[in-house]
Amino acid sequence: MKVSIRKNKLKKGFSYTVFVDYGIVNGHRKRETLDTFTTKKSAEDYKTKIQSQVDNNSFVYIPDITFSEAIDEWMEYYVKPTLDETTIVGYDLINNKYLKPCLGHIPLKVFNTPTAINIINNYYKYLLYDLEKETYKTKSGDVKNKKNLSVCSVEHHKAQISGMLSYFMKQGKLDRNICINTVIPKATTTDVVVNDITKYNNEDLFEEDEGLTIDQAVMILNIFMNTELMLPVAISIFLGLRRSEVLGILKSRLNKEKRKLCIDSSKVRAGKKIVFKHRMKNKTSRRILYLPKILIRIIELDEERQKRNRKLYKENYYESQFLCVMDNGSPINPDYVSRTFTRKLNEFIKEQKELDKNFTFPHVTYHTLRHFNINNLLENGALLIDVQRNSGHSDIHTTIKYTYDTLQSKSAIAEKTDEIYKNLIEIG
Numbered sequence: 126m127k128v129s130i131r132k133n134k135l136k137k138g139f140s141y142t143v144f145v146d147y148g149i150v151n152g153h154r155k156r157e158t159l160d161t162f163t164t165k166k167s168a169e170d171y172k173t174k175i176q177s178q179v180d181n182n183s184f185v186y187i188p189d190i191t192f193s194e195a196i197d198e199w200m201e202y203y204v205k206p207t208l209d210e211t212t213i214v215g216y217d218l219i220n221n222k223y224l225k226p227c228l229g230h231i232p233l234k235v236f237n238t239p240t241a242i243n244i245i246n247n248y249y250k251y252l253l254y255d256l257e258k259e260t261y262k263t264k265s266g267d268v269k270n271k272k273n274l275s276v277c278s279v280e281h282h283k284a285q286i287s288g289m290l291s292y293f294m295k296q297g298k299l300d301r302n303i304c305i306n307t308v309i310p311k312a313t314t315t316d317v318v319v320n321d322i323t324k325y326n327n328e329d330l331f332e333e334d335e336g337l338t339i340d341q342a343v344m345i346l347n348i349f350m351n352t353e354l355m356l357p358v359a360i361s362i363f364l365g366l367r368r369s370e371v372l373g374i375l376k377s378r379l380n381k382e383k384r385k386l387c388i389d390s391s392k393v394r395a396g397k398k399i400v401f402k403h404r405m406k407n408k409t410s411r412r413i414l415y416l417p418k419i420l421i422r423i424i425e426l427d428e429e430r431q432k433r434n435r436k437l438y439k440e441n442y443y444e445s446q447f448l449c450v451m452d453n454g455s456p457i458n459p460d461y462v463s464r465t466f467t468r469k470l471n472e473f474i475k476e477q478k479e480l481d482k483n484f485t486f487p488h489v490t491y492h493t494l495r496h497f498n499i500n501n502l503l504e505n506g507a508l509l510i511d512v513q514r515n516s517g518h519s520d521i522h523t524t525i526k527y528t529y530d531t532l533q534s535k536s537a538i539a540e541k542t543d544e545i546y547k548n549l550i551e552i553g
Contacts, residue, residue: 126184128176130168133161141168143175145184157189160238178300185300187237193229196220199289214396219285227251236290237299245286245307252279253310279309337487337497345489348473349466356427357449357462361491363420365498365516368491369393370410372457373401374448381424384416388517392447394459410517424448466491499524 126147133140141162147155159175162168178184190198204216227248235241252274259271274282287304294302342362349358357371366388373391380386389411390403416424427449434452435442443454451457470489477484495516502512513524 126179128159128172128179130165130172132165138163139165141165143168143172145175145179157187157234159234160240183300185237185297187234188298190233191229192231192233192236193225195233195293196224196229196289199292203292209402210395210398210400211393211402215281216285217396219282223252223282224286233293233299236303237301239303241303242306245283245304246310249279249283249307249309252282276309276311283307283309336500337489337493339501341486341489342494342497342501344473345470345494348469351426351430353451353457354462354465354469355430356423357457358466358491358494359420359423360449361494362498363417364414365495365502367391367495367517368459368462370517372447372449372459372462375446376448377446379424379448381421384418384421386414386416388412388414392456392459399456399458409514409519412514412517414515463491 126145128143128145131142131144133142141164143159143162145157145159147157149155160171162171175184188195200213200216200220204213208216228244231244235244253276254273256271256273260268261271262268283304287302290299290302290304293299346355346358346362349355357368360366360371360374361368364386369391370388374386374388375390378387378389390401392399392401394400430452431450431454434454438453441453443450445454445456447456449457451461467490474484474486477486499512499516502515503509509521509524513521516524518524
């Protein structure tokens with residue numbers, strides 16, 4: 126095996142390609158191109174490095190496949206045998222929608238060179254800033270602009286690329302994970318410079334998001350009383366469970382006498398399938414919760430609803446093991462919860478605005494109820510560590526991030542400042 130340099134004539138100047146000559150393999154001479162440089166010195170330095178690896182038997186043979194083919198190998202031999210179905214679906218989405226169309230044509234060997242740093246960094250910038258320049262057709266035929274991804278979403282893409290490259294390193298098919306040297310740019314906002322302050326319109330003030338109040342949470346609960354979503358909504362308001370946790374609760378995990386509920390399973394969407402998982406995303410997600418009396422009463426109301434429906438549906442009633450069920454007894458679909466919650470809430474808001482044009486209501490999704498629960502407990506004196514355990518967060522910083530600023534907490538800071546200085550400064 127010998128490392129050589131080939132000089133290439135360009136329209137202006139030359140380039141220098143470093144390649145490995147394996148000699149005669151299966152009756153044919155086999156050469157592998159490693160990288161191309163603009164200067165002879167860079168090529169010679171790289172050649173010396175590779176030749177040293179060859180001499181020391183540490184040279185890594187990089188298969189002559191594309192990035193797209195590498196993704197398929199990684200998915201087939203690592204991801205599918207070791208990870209759960211929901212993770213696989215998530216990886217497939219990123220692979221087919223972004224990675225393969227953008228990077229799939231590039232040879233894998235390129236990702237073993239410093240050139241890949243710029244390629245991947247440019248990929249991040251495309252996701253963050255340029256997606257919105259492209260359009261797509263909806264099912265109804267409308268043409269809409271795509272949305273740029275958030276920094277958090279791009280971090281998932283980086284982790285996925287890095288995971289794949291790490292796999293090929295362990296397989297001895299790459300000698301580096303170049304992805305760890307890439308950087309996701311921070312989201313930027315453009316400052317507006319005012320040259321003439323007299324022409325500045327200072328009446329354009331923003332309104333603060335006050336979050337969901339207790340009164341508004343009660344309004345939401347009343348919307349869904351005696352319906353299929355009464356219990357899922359109540360559980361999220363009073364316990365702060367995730368949608369997947371609520372829908373995964375089995376009747377056998379409830380002890381009404383001791384007011385205990387064991388959270389040890391979940392039900393999620395994995396592509397077009399609904400998957401029941403009898404294990405949680407982390408150890409802290411598996412927990413036992415003590416139920417408030419108000420929730421026990423709502424559970425009993427839902428049991429009465431199910432009893433009525435058994436008589437109504439008769440032999441067509443489905444006996445499910447899940448605590449939260451549809452009117453016919455069948456398990457509730459995760460998408461049904463989100464869609465129906467949003468639709469019913471929007472109908473309620475529209476009706477209230479017709480009665481009172483000054484009626485306002487914050488933007489709320491089903492997951493907002495979890496945020497509300499965590500924030501409400503903290504504002505009313507619950508210990509942060511207790512709220513963390515109740516919420517199933519593995520990291521206490523996640524619990525802190527789930528809280529949002531309210532006018533009450535902000536005004537409390539102002540009042541605290543007045544209290545500190547009230548005996549020191551007289552204000553007329």
